[in-house]
Amino acid sequence: MTPVSAPPIATASITGLVLAGGRGQRMGGADKGLQMLHGKPLAAHVLARLAPQVGVLSISANRNGDAYAALGAPWRAGVLADTLPGFPGPLAGLLAGLRAAQTEWLLTAPCDSPWLPADLAERLTHAALSARADIVTATTTNAAGEVSLHPVFALVRTSLADDLAAFLCAGERKVRAWYARHTAAEVAFADERAFYNINSLQELAELERA
Template sequence: MTNTPIRRSDITGLILAGGRGQRMGGRDKGLQPFAGRPLVEHAMARLRPQVGALLVSANRNRDAYEALGTDLVDGVISDEIQDFAGPLAGMLAGLRAACTDYVLTAPCDSPYLPDDLGERLCAALNAMPEADMPGTPDNPRPLAAYAATAQGPHPVFALVHRSLADDLAATLAAGEHRVRAWLARHKAVQVNFGDERPFYNVNTLDDLLTDSPRAP
């Protein structure tokens, strides 16, 4: 079976903003001010043009995320699993909520995320030869791809087919919370990006006070 190309309208963007914010003293990281606006807004503004719809995964302050406006976000969702179970739990919530075949994920603390993230991950899946396709009969292309640079993998920057939701739920129930390990089980395609700067993440209160490195 030949796959049709993945289109922007086939993708729901998902900003992962449901963490504990431990390195920020327990603050809700996505809502912290950075360069004049909440950190999550930077990620949303860069991801929104790449997708057909955009969701935010948040486990607290839901009203504050919803107040960011429908021009940026189409909905705010929370983890099915309680007690801040990590990015895989946010990804599961996104896969369950999406009305599209694919979900494109990115963390809320990456204000300079690549503006061609979706395009390049889609291209990698579209280009896979049939002999290497570990998908399903109805969708023979690989079911996931994620970003990497020379400095290492960035598995939370991922494009995932929503058919993996049940497997992800079972994985979490079994106690596995490592994003890269789960993606590896599905032979996710690693896509190399040449520049580390777009994957810069804001982790601490001190990081909020700097605007370096600047967006590429």
């Protein structure tokens, strides 16, 4: 395996945030991050991939906080609940992460993507510096040439917290609409599987059998 080089922004300047605060509607209401894959909760797989890339880690979760907290004390900066009611979406989890972070940057990943890139921080931070961007997200291109944006795999400058709070208080919820308010950049990744997210219990069972 090719070793992953250090990101141009020091890992100590990056807080990782695993987004696990959704309703799990496509999993019948199950708490997605705590569903088991190969003997470990999905969120634990994501934490293991993200931990070497950041200084500290947090989890955005609106239920089962004790179960998430038990996933690993050495890295844990906290389990963060949304400050807005009614599960308003990933931007609410992002806001909680931006508010809690003690670093300049926040790197986010969803709890249902156990194969996220080992060089996610490295490549997004390079783009942040070269493009002078405040937000950097990942894209992939499929065999048909169609480009997919993966907006919740993102590097975000934590100084944007107040702007995001105002955006949410205005009733806005769309991730891309908020990104469009700021200087943003995208990084193309070749491996689509790295961004695969598990959306149903059936998909999870099939992966478990595989």
